[in-house]
Amino acid sequence: MAAYWIAHVTVTDAERYGGYQALAPAAFARFGARFLARGGEAEVLEGPAHARHVVIEFPDLAAARACYDSAEYRAARAARAGAADVAVVIVAGL
Incomplete structure (x- = not known):
């Protein structure tokens, strides 16, 4: 059953946030993510209120969690630190 990341993001430092944008796609590709809204x-x-809202579909909860915990995404999160206010929730699909 599919699972979803729902993220709410307000970028506070666009230059630093670029580091996240450069690194995160590798994690998403590895775990079969598909962007539904960005x-x-x-x-x-x-x-x-947040400036951006993102919905990402994963094949299942295990893939969604594994992506978040992966070395690739940990590096992306580290690059994003201090560059955005972010809330991320993982939700199981119906």
Whole structure:
């Protein structure tokens, strides 16, 4: 059953965030991720506002968790540290 990352992101340092953007695709490719929404027009109806919203589909929960915990994504997160306010949730599909 598919699983999804739902991320809410506000970039605070675009130059530093570029390091994350350079590294993260390797992790996503390795674990079969497919982007369903990334940026684009969004309307926050409740809760804190973020500039970007991302929905990424994975084959299953194990792949979604493994991607987040992978060496590739840990490196991407380290590159992103201090460059964005980020909230990420992993959700099982129906």
